[in-house]
Amino acid sequence: MLKKSTAAFLMIAALLCGSLLTLSVTGYMQISGQAAGQGAISSALNGSSGLDQKEAKKLGTALGLIEGNYYETVDRNKLIDGAVNGMMEALGDPYSNYMGKETAEKFEESIEGSFSGIGAEVSSENGKVVVVSPIKGSPAEKAGIQAKDVILSVNGESLEGLELNAAVAKIRGPKGSKATLKIQRAGSAEPLEFAITRDDVKLETVYARLEKGDVGVIEVTQFSMNTAERFKEELDRLEKQGMKGLVIDVRNDPGGVLPVVIQMAEQFVPSGKTIVQVEDKNKNRELSKSKGSSKAYPVVVLMNKGSASASEILAGALQQSAGAKLIGDNSFGKGTVQTSFDKQLGDGSLLKITIAKWLTPDGTWIHGKGIKPDIAVAQPDYFSVAPINKSATLQYNMNSADVKSAQIMLDGLGYKPGRKDGYFDAATKEAVKKFQSTAKLTVTGIIDAKTAETLEAALIKAIQNPANDNQRNKGIEEIQKEIKSASSNK
């Protein structure tokens, strides 16, 4: 997708997408007073029973045969890690994984919602590491790092030519360590230098904003340990500002921690009504019932196919127990609960194991199916168009995937390319000419590299314009309608 190339990456987020798709109860027992679901889950946490003699012999024989005979040098630790991986894979469950020490650390940071570093969201733009924004209260913000700053080097090591993940690895470091950043800033002729002491930084997972008509929009990017608290803060703030209705946006939110989403749902689900059901391997069900109360204002939830796990618990609870409408696309469909065993293996590695199913308040298991929106709204097709390969020139009578991309872009920008199936016909040529004229390019009707780049830049602007976010617009519109209908009923 085009959007990704300029989208912001959290310093930690880039590495986490795979492992984060989880619904964790890791920190579960540590939350005092958080009783919901504990019975069904804690009863399931059983210990080790070890290998019997026959099993140990088979594994030992295999290990020995490999080490003794393989044509290249073998790392025994890798074989043992491979064996644990293989056991997990034998379960056929994509959410049960073994993580080596490094992956385990990053996973736990994401669950905690904090990491140690300087605290800046960065993205990669034309091969440069650009600050999207410093995280509130972070060392980067305190030192004066600003949005659009280009990070040239860290402690004398240039970031030039590095992949974003590799650059982020250089910027991050343990609490208390120093990072000296060389920064290029618009308006400064010489690079600036900042000496920053790294610290624990809380990941921002909640973004709130009051739109016109007093409609609040809260975006939740994942359900980390501190997300419920941050959500409550933002909710209180919007309510104090006179919010009359709320859009909760969990699009592309892969999930997180179970008690956190339960706490969040309690803000909206009336006392005594079910938020989620958890079913253990013996089919025992335990219902998490709300101790909260409902809101006087209307609420809708925006979701899409990237809304998984905890996002789906929130959507299901708010739909079935708080009367909220769900808007957008069908959700991802992950109906299981994992816990991670991070001490037992004794070497920093951990096992994340699926220990239960979760069901919506009415007892539906949405695994593999997802939740259907009450109001289905698709994003425009140009939100997910593939970029144009710039090495070829596209012109009349050609037929290719690149032509198709260009047609979708032209169409999205309001030029009429006639068709969007990849065949470059006369109408497409006319549309290209019109675009070139508007963009002050030489009017040829041919898509060369320059035209393609200009077209893509215009498209990215269109994608980033909230006015084009169909789902968000529909959410706000629906809330406005409900506010109106509630006030006319008074």
Add this chain to the structure above:
Amino acid sequence: MLKKSTAAFLMIAALLCGSLLTLSVTGYMQISGQAAGQGAISSALNGSSGLDQKEAKKLGTALGLIEGNYYETVDRNKLIDGAVNGMMEALGDPYSNYMGKETAEKFEESIEGSFSGIGAEVSSENGKVVVVSPIKGSPAEKAGIQAKDVILSVNGESLEGLELNAAVAKIRGPKGSKATLKIQRAGSAEPLEFAITRDDVKLETVYARLEKGDVGVIEVTQFSMNTAERFKEELDRLEKQGMKGLVIDVRNDPGGVLPVVIQMAEQFVPSGKTIVQVEDKNKNRELSKSKGSSKAYPVVVLMNKGSASASEILAGALQQSAGAKLIGDNSFGKGTVQTSFDKQLGDGSLLKITIAKWLTPDGTWIHGKGIKPDIAVAQPDYFSVAPINKSATLQYNMNSADVKSAQIMLDGLGYKPGRKDGYFDAATKEAVKKFQSTAKLTVTGIIDAKTAETLEAALIKAIQNPANDNQRNKGIEEIQKEIKSASSNK
């Protein structure tokens, strides 16, 4: 590919493609008098060293945590198999595999080149199981099963609606067991019944034929234990018939047993010249030198991207040590030797482990690169065209992958569709009309299901016609040229 839907499947072959891509030395030590390469290989076969305490504890803990906590019932044996699988995967070598008992049996049958059953090649045609040909000397042939017989049921169990693999599983069985087949044969009003006693059947891996101009063509489909012997028989037969030159066809031959291909190469490589080099993990090289002699007639080898492993050893040896030209596409590129350990695990499962590299006579490791043909010849593009989805009707101004398929087919059959990129233009419409007229269909210029089916049937005929096999034709042509040039040099 279209061809596959009607191509013949050997009763055993269908299940084996994945595991067969090997270069085995399993039966190696059993071939007496076969000394080549033995030193480098036998020295590598080392025993088991077992798990140390820490390793056993980690694996046991993981097993216990999974068994104790996973949300579904867990089969301990599957976890142990998974662990062995995982160790093999950790090597990152696609040719080192763990095989459970059933897969191991099939693998060994394929290496042996024999299996127990009735011995008939069958294919699936319109959901029916059709005999392509009974294997020479097999129980099926002795009982009178003929090509084109449709097998309706086995021991009273209908084969209707079964996938080919499932049907084959019902037809096969242990030596000595009885299979009563109900057969539908053209010309018989009532189904016929055949009672057949299953027996060991030798897989046919060598197909020979003398073409005009006394050019022999020997196709080798895999290098099983009996392939060298069968190859020698067919070679002798062709030589007695006055063969003046030979085309060896190893296209789509995934490989097989190392000593077998060495024996075969010895038929052509002069005494003392190298056939293949084997390099063990300590970089010790051992050269297999020919004890055979060269042929007085010219030889070429046909290969394609499906020619792997033993096929590549043969191609490399004949090119570098016997002056044979290689014709076709670049070969697959598998330059390693595996052996299987089938006793050590003690439960019928086996480990196939890569124990060495092999190099061509001049010391090149072709792994991942393949061997370049001396004369590159591509097959026509319609040999690999995708079938047309019959649910949609294709017509003027449409643009789709199905239109593209239809255009490639029309072009292959000599109609001129104007373009082959999926855009249905006026020339394509004309070509469809011409085809419909020739095929005595209603002439509409529109591709409906009937036209698509007729088009595909015509294409399959074209693919099966040896006259269209560019690579084979080039091979025969090259041999004819070399025969001519040799005789003019006399």
